[in-house]
Amino acid sequence: MSCSLLPPVLEARALRKSYGGVVAVAGLSLSVPRGQILALIGPNGAGKSTTFNLLTGHLSPDSGDVLLNGQSLAGLPPRRIWRMGVGRTFQVAATFGSMTVLENIQMGLISAHNRYRALWPWAGALYRDQAMALLDLVGLGPLGPLPCATLAYGDVKRLELALALVNDPHVLLMDEPTAGMALAERESVMELTVTLARQRTITVVFTEHDMDVVFRHADRVAVINRGTLLADGTPDEVQQNEQVRDVYLGRGATYRKQAPDAER
Amino acid sequence: MDFLLVQALNGLASASSLFLVASGLSLIFGVTRIVNFAHGAFYMLGAYGAYSLYRLLLPLLGTGWGFWLALPLTALAVAAVAALVEILILRRLYDAPELLQLLATFGLTLITEDLVLMVWGAEDLLGPRAPGLKGAVSILGQKFPLYDLALLAVGPVVWLALRWWLTRTRWGLLVRAATQDRAMVAALGVNQAWLFTGVFALGVFLAALGGAIQLPRDAIHHGMGLQVIVAVFVVVVIGGLGSISGALLASVLIAELNAFGILLFPRITLVLMFLVMAAVLIVRPSGLLGKPQAPAQAVSPSRPWQPWQPPVRWLLLAAVGLAASAPLWLGDYRLSVASEILIFMLFAASLHLMMGVGGLISFGHAAFFGLGAYGAALSVHWLQAPMGLALLNGPLLAIAGAILLGGFCLRLSGVYLAMLTLAFAQIVWSVLFQGGEWSGGDNGLLGIWPQAWAASPAAFYGLTLAVVVLAILLIRRLSLSPFGYAVRGCRDNPLRAEAIGLPRGPLHWACMVFAGAFAGLAGALYAFLKGSVFPDSVAIPLSVDGLVMVMLGGVQSLTGPVLGALVYKGLSMSLISAVEYWRLILGGLIVVLATALPQGLSGVIDLVRRAPPTGPSTEEPRP
Amino acid sequence: MLTWVTETRTTTRVAVQGAIRRTLLAAAVTLSALWGTPQAGAAEPIRIGEVNSYSRLPAFTEPYRKGLLLAQEQINANGGVLGRPLEVITRDDGGKPGDAITAANELLSRDQVSLLMGTFFSHVGLAVADFAQQKKVLFLAAEPLTDALIWSQGNDYTFRLRPSVSMQAKMLAEQAAKLPAKRWATVAPNYEYGTSAVAAFKDALTALRPDIEWVGEQWPAQGNIDAAATVQALALVKPEALFNVTFGPDLTKFVREGSVRGLFDDLPVVSLLTGEPEYLDPLGAETPEGWIVTGYPWSQITTPEHQAFLQAYQAKYNDYPRVGSVVGYSAMMSAAAIIKKAGSTDTAALIAAAKGIDVATPFGPITFRAADHQSTLGAFVGKTAQKDGAGVMVDFSYRNGADYLPPPEQAAALRPR
Known part of the structure; x- marks a missing residue:
């Protein structure tokens, strides 16, 4: 093609x-x-x-x-x-180690919606559904509540891929x-x-x-x-x-x- | 002309002594990443030890041999002690959050101070003049002490020896490799543990030798250690962490600037080296000869943060309720103590916002506390502001300071950033200290008492409790807000943060401003609690206290610093009023806690909390 | 348990090993007893709260505490005051004003002391003085030297024992004026004590000798003098005489560098506090000859009141007294005298009694002036010399503090209304 x-x-x-x-x-x-x-x-x-x-x-x-x-x-x-x-991934997968899998994606979505300056809302409550959908997309749906640091490396790479997709x-x-x-x-x-x-x-x-x-x-x-x-x-x-x-x-x-x- | 030359030589002689101690610190940090707060304590031990050993050897060997043998032997003995300390204590901490070693070595410093007092007594000791080098030579008509001339040579000799050792020996090569990449040395199959022990002992040997060679010049006294530690930290940072040549260059720079600076501005002695450090770091964020370092990890990524689950929420509510009922069952004195502890909880929590959330280590957090205290005190003293307004003005002044400092910190990270905050705090300190009438100078500002409605200990306690609880809730809210997540994201992984559009600089700046504001609020409350403010509310010991509270409690979550403040402040206030050698006990407890609970006190709570699985977030099948 | 703790607070340290053991034990005991309530003893002693920088300045405060306890022992051996024994409770402030306030607060609220005394640093003294005013309790400041304590920041509740900076500077200026020197330089630690000492000395000397010229000044950081550079910088301005305010380790370093470099050859030096054993003894065989100093030549004072003090002190401690010992002893004696004269422990009565009270001290009788609450305790002015490898004071005489204070009405005008 x-x-x-x-x-x-x-x-x-x-x-x-x-x-x-x-x-x-x-x-x-x-x-x-x-x-x-x-x-x-x-x-x-x-x-x-x-x-x-x-x-x-x-x-x-x-x-x-x-x-x-x-x-x-x-x-x-x-x-x-x-x-x-322009999204990107790194040779050594770059994710946020102190956050859960779901929060990683939420973080990305918060930034994509330009709301990272907001001081009042609970970040954990923002864009949950969207984030879940993205996780499902890369096959990480059930792992959402896990700490990112506990994932197998292949899953981290998937997470990073999802993270790269947050801003379409x-x-x-x-x-x-x-x-x-x-x-x-x-x-x-x-x-x-x-x-x-x-x-x-x-x-x-x-x-x-x-x-x-x-x-x-x-x-x-x-x-x-x-x-x-x-x-x-x-x-x-x-x-x-x-x-x-x-x-x-x-x-x-x-x-x-x-x-x-x-x-x- | 002849005068200038001799003054330059004076500077070089001072630089030489400074370098000896600083090179050891730089070596230790470069390889082991230990921020060795106890370096000054070992320096002091070197001086005291050499004094005693000299007196012991004197009848056996006479003045000459007695003196010249006492110096290296003492340094060796202190190095042996240091090796023991490394094996027994520090070795357990290499996997812990990096600054935990600072906590442990701080504890060691406290212990050493009291031990020295017990063994050598309170009075200053005067060592002997150096045998054979008692007189002076005439240089261009100016008398110059022979011993200083000898000292002049020590610095370059040690520098050359270290260079030779680092470049020509296997050990040296390993050390250099470790300075650049620790993981690689481990991969090479080198026994890292012994390498670290060796380097730590060598670094301490240099410190102790530096102390011992002061024998013929200085009086040996209890303040020696603390007095030297700050200066050598400054030298090491100006030179570039881990760079021996940088340390030499920086020693010369500081000593010469001081030697000539006092001719033009005799009053600059208090602040000169901090001005130099600030200037160097602003221009060269990794020091003169340092290489950019991987940002120091204040925190190891850990359990994600969750909103409080119902049982925790009820527990906290009960704790606050209990605290609120304190006036019913605590006397006036204990209420004041409780107010002070609350204030330091807020101070520690604000530092946690910077360190735990932002990953920004601060060695000068007292700057914001002090600015807050002075903001309030100046409003009361000069504007007759009511207490409410003064409590607002305090944080405002702290915010102004944080905005200023944050602007300079944008390019810095890790220990360099920490040291710039220290420089900032010291500059603020000296401005207040030498401020004359407007700031009250070192006699401070008096009569900053609460207004009548809050004057009783119970009322002031109530006010403090309300303000502190509210502020800590705000800090928590902030940490879990999108902003807090973004700041934490930049800490966790700067690359990823940048790659999802988060501006690290401005976020860190804002984080520092918030942290400054809360610290300032704590400071303002403190001013009213004590009724007066003094420059010591900006000084290094308070910054260290803050770090100790955060590290002791655990940097992982906000519970940590709050708990740390409670335990540390509670303990130190109780011990100081109850026993004579309170530093010994406090230091011992700190060392024990640091080694037993590397994750801090709140780590224990986590363990307890994790035990019964209560929700999907706590039970985790590890892959 | 509790009484035992109180006892450890007040007894002095005897042997090092014992102290270590005792401290550990005390920690264990106090940790469990910390939040207990103080109980009233049967004898109901009159308690005096004392705050000082014990851990920060042991070289000065240890002898001070010994003097304090000696006086307490003597007072109680003579039946106490108002028929009750005196009990002094000491607290460490670590050299920090904030901690001093905490300590004073504890003494006042928990130990219910009748009056506060002590402190060493000027800023700590000022903080406690302000606290005393706020809490309406009498504060007898023992050591702090700043003039502000009794004048510009003076308050009704605060009295001060030691001769202030300006008094001692005046005593020295009187001697300095007799020197032929016209070109004077100064060296002083870079904080309020140093600044005010230099200012007071300059004022006093200029008043006596209008022809004097001030050619240079050095302000090394307290506790961190760069002695070589400082000595050289002073030599550069070629002074004919030098006024020194540095003390402690700074002084030792300064003297060593200055002697080797010949700074003090033919240079008369006038030096504040250097004759005090606390600072003179560490200099030992390197004590400079002929410096004009204020101090305390304990072995050579032959007045009966000092002899009595000296013998009692040496008998109890097997050690010689320092200035701190005299100050601690006199402070305790003053407190006892004030309570006795007041006839009660009521603060208003104590203040009324303290104004103008006469107290017997090892240096002779002193008076706490009603106008500015300053005692007339003086100091010895003399010259330094070496004797058997140790520093001593020679050609000394006692200067009564009263002669170096402004007249009462003038002093009263210096205080806030």
């Missing part, structure tokens, strides 16, 4: 970023059309993480720009970008969504993500080490090497790409076997 005819939702223009003398991203351009699921891959140190953090606003580029629906995100802090409808984002940026999870769980979480994204026409950009996940779920794969785009196309195209095989996929197989447990 090709969605390239639709106008881009997210666009990177000639992004450039260096640390000291080391160039991490060297003039990278990328445009993601509405509803597409794009995987950013590349070997360690290729500039993948930097690119990702430039997209989320956690880093600001030395030059170049990131556009959301044609609007520049330059200089905006991540929280502003979120308010423009039209773009979802996911950093290593399956990192640290058991094999079976990876598949179900990714399945869930893709289903939700398709249902809600959410544009997804994710980085990933697990090539099975990448090639099974992405509409499109962008390979980054030395701060530039090495290849960009459908999973099939990328898999056939000689250059990619040379620098990356050749080693990918061994990578895959080691990665899952080494990271946790």
Whole structure:
């Protein structure tokens, strides 16, 4: 399926970023059309993480720009970008440890409704139904009253996914969504993500080490090497790409076997 | 010119002694993350120990050997004591909330002070002059003591030795690795426990040596420890936590600024180092040579907070009812004591709002308390304001202070933020202390008594109870409001908070202002309870008291600080009036409580409460 | 149980080991008895409440307490006052005014004392004085030196025993004026005591010697002097004489640095309180020679009243008295005299009795002035010297406090209406 005819939702223009003398991203351009699921891959140190953090606003580029629906995100802090409808998840799932599962979502909803300044209402009573609905969506419904800290890691990842959905984002940026999870769980979480994204026409950009996940779920794969785009196309195209095989996929197989447990 | 040179050398000699103690503290913090409040106590033990050991060795070895052996031997002995303390007490606390070690080491300080009094008596002791270094040399026509010249060398020598040790030895490498990433060292299969013990002992060795080498210069007295601890904390923070070179740089900076500062502004002695620290932290939030640190975790994420379930609600209502009936069964004195305890409950609860909810550690919370007290007192003294208005003006002044301080704190976190609050409190203190007529200076403002309707102890108690209960309910409401959740979210996980649109800076700022307002209210009540205000209501001991109450009670929930204030204040007021060595007992109790109940007193309540499953929120099948 | 606790409060510490054991025991006992009610004994003693900074300033307050208890013993051995024994109950204020108020409150409400006395720090003294006025109880301030206590902040209920800062500064200025020096520098701790001492000394000396020039001042932080830098800064202004107010550990450090650096060579020094054993003894073999000081040369005072005191003190404690001992003893004697003269423990009667009362002290008879409630207790002014490796005072004479106070009507005008 090709969605390239639709106008881009997210666009990177000639992004450039260096640390000291080391160039991490060297003039990278990328445009993601509405509803597409794009995987950013590349070997360690290729500039993948930097690119990702430039997209989320956690880093600001030395030059170049990131556009959301044609609007520049330059200089905006991540929280502003979120308010423009960009949700995100982290490599190590980021949730609120002192709150229950349900409260985590309520917290997100409170912020989405811009009510985090309210001093009087009981936060625990706000947006309960909405929050329950979101939890049901990711399959955590029964776990709502549990302290977040007691969840299994796979469930934390689900919680984070639900949390990323509180403001009905039209773009979802996911950093290593399956990192640290058991094999079976990876598949179900990714399945869930893709289903939700398709249902809600959410544009997804994710980085990933697990090539099975990448090639099974992405509409499109962008390979980054030395701060530039090495290849960009459908999973099939990328898999056939000689250059990619040379620098990356050749080693990918061994990578895959080691990665899952080494990271946790 | 010659004068300037000699004054610069004076500064360097002071810097040298300061560095010795500070480097130990920095080392300990860098590796173990212990905020070692007892560092000053070990310094004092070093001085007293060296005095006694010298007198013991004197008949055996004579002046020269006796003196020069006494110094390192004492330091070794104190380090051995420290290792024991680490093994027996601190080792149990590494998994507890970080500041609990502050509580335990504070307890140790109290114990040491009374032990020193028992063993060495009350009078100041005068150590011997350093044999062979009694005289002075002439530098450009100015006399300069030989011993100071020797001291001048000690700092750089220790610095070089530490550098060598840290970079060239296996132990040193491990220590450096641990400073950067504790988990990694554990992963390397190093016995972390012994590494920590070793580093703690080494740090204390340096402190004790720093104390011992004061023998020929200083009088040995009971105030030594407390006097040095604040100064070295400032040095360590200015230099950057965990950075030995930073500590050296900061020692030199402070000592030189002091040496020359007193020429231009002789009165600046009280506040100079805090001004320097504030300036450094505002420009460089991690100190001169420090690296940004993972924010210190005041709280380990814990049981989520719930609205009170009916049984708890009835229990609390009964407690308040009981408290309200106190005038019927308590005498005047005990009512005043109860009022004071209530006021400190509010003070601790306000600190909890910052620490427990916001994760913002404060070493200077007394600033808001004191501003509140002075706000009320100044209104009464200069504007003849009625009590009601004064009780309002107190918090207003505290709010103004919190707005000012909060603005500077935006970029800071962890211990750095805590130390900026300390600097702020000390600056406020010195302004009030040296304020002259308007603030009453250190003689304070007198005659701040309640109006006739609230003058009787029972009436004032009633007023206090009403205000405090209301304020604590407000604090609770605030903690469980969307705002409170947002603040807590920023504490739990700054990344996630930012990623769901929560502005951390402004939220923390607002949190500090609320905490300041409630602390100010407590201060205003305190002014009327005591009838007078003094700069000591802004001073460090009160800030420490607040921390102790919160940590003792448990930082996990609001019950903690309220309980902590009750126990700590109740105990200290009872002990001080009943026994001579009250610090020994209080310190001992604190150490025991800290090690036995790392989650604080309220942790016990949680355990009890968790035992019978009453609702879906309390029984949790752990996956 | 309760009487036992009261007893531990009032007896002095004898041996260290005993004290540790006793403290632990006392803690156990008091913790269980804390909220008990005080009971009236059969003899019904007259209770006097005493608040002082015992834990904060043990070097001064321990001898003070010994003096206090000696006086109590003597008074009770002579049949007490008004046919009843005197009982002094001491409380620690930890050097904090807030805790001093709590302690005073406890003494007043629970122990039902007839009057309050004690305190060391000026601000603590002021706090208790204000409390005394609020609660309408007599307060006999023993130690605090600030002028504010009896003048600008004076009240009807507060009387003060020790010669104030300005009195002692005047005694010294009188001697200082005889020096040829014209260029004077000052060094004083950076708080009210230091500031007011320097101000009083300057006033008094300038009045006697209008030609004097003040060339420099240093204000080290109390308890935290940077002695080397301070000494150097003072040397820079090349003074011909120096007025010193630092005391305790600060003084020791200052003297050591100053001596080695030659600051005191040919520099006359006038120094407040330095002749008091509390501060002179720690200096030992490093006592500077020839400083003009106020103090207490206990071993050389030959008046019969002091001899009697000295012998009794040494017999009881096997130790020599410090200034604190004299102050504690005299304060207790004053309290007894006031109650005796009043004929009751009613506050109004006590105040009426205290005004103008004559009391016998180890330094001779003193009077509490009716006009400003200040006693005429004086101090010894002399010079420091070394004898067998210890500091002593020589060429001293007793200065009667009365001679250094403003005339009564002038003093009364300094008090709030």
